[in-house]
Amino acid sequence: MDFELAEAELLLGRTPAVLRALLSGLPERWLRGNEGPETWSPLEVLAHLIEGEKTNWMPRVRVIYEQGEAGQFAPFDRFAHLRASEGRSVDDLLDEFAALRAQSLEEVGALQLTPADLGRTGQHPEFGRVTLGQLLATWTAHDQAHLVQLSRTLARQYREAVGPWQAYLSVMR
Numbered sequence: 001m002d003f004e005l006a007e008a009e010l011l012l013g014r015t016p017a018v019l020r021a022l023l024s025g026l027p028e029r030w031l032r033g034n035e036g037p038e039t040w041s042p043l044e045v046l047a048h049l050i051e052g053e054k055t056n057w058m059p060r061v062r063v064i065y066e067q068g069e070a071g072q073f074a075p076f077d078r079f080a081h082l083r084a085s086e087g088r089s090v091d092d093l094l095d096e097f098a099a100l101r102a103q104s105l106e107e108v109g110a111l112q113l114t115p116a117d118l119g120r121t122g123q124h125p126e127f128g129r130v131t132l133g134q135l136l137a138t139w140t141a142h143d144q145a146h147l148v149q150l151s152r153t154l155a156r157q158y159r160e161a162v163g164p165w166q167a168y169l170s171v172m173r
Contacts (some may be wrong), residue, residue: 047085
């Protein structure tokens with residue numbers, strides 16, 4: 001499927017509500033459960049999305065839009081969120097994410113990006129030259145990947161409790 005900015009904006013705009021529906025009001029044991037060593041809990045995933053909103057997606061959009069090929073992306077610390085979320089409630093994190101995402105989408109809309117703009121390039125620290133369209137598509141897919149991760153992590157909290165039905169629930173494997 002080719003990238004369509006309007007469709008990406010629809011998906012990106014829905015993520016805060018999906019997160020709120022999945023996480024708000026859950027007991028702490030559900031919010032802090034994970035899939036095992038070196039995996040993230042739902043709270044940690046939410047904090048990671050907040051960190052990305054602050055230091056990854058829009059800063060990189062700005063680099064490409066304002067500096068073009070000469071613009072270098074700052075490296076993204078994929079684990080900074082582990083410190084940033086300590087002691088905060090899920091609703092506080094959900095509110096922050098929703099506000100940041102609304103601000104990001106407003107800023108993207110204000111750029112009035114054209115198809116030619118989506119071809120603008122910047123320099124990723126690992127991948128080299130990337131386009132604005134690729135960055136925006138990745139942002140959209142990144143949200144979806146973490147929504148899958150959250151759903152899987154929540155389901156796996158009942159891995160043992162489902163007993164023999166594990167065989168029919170691919171999410172448990």
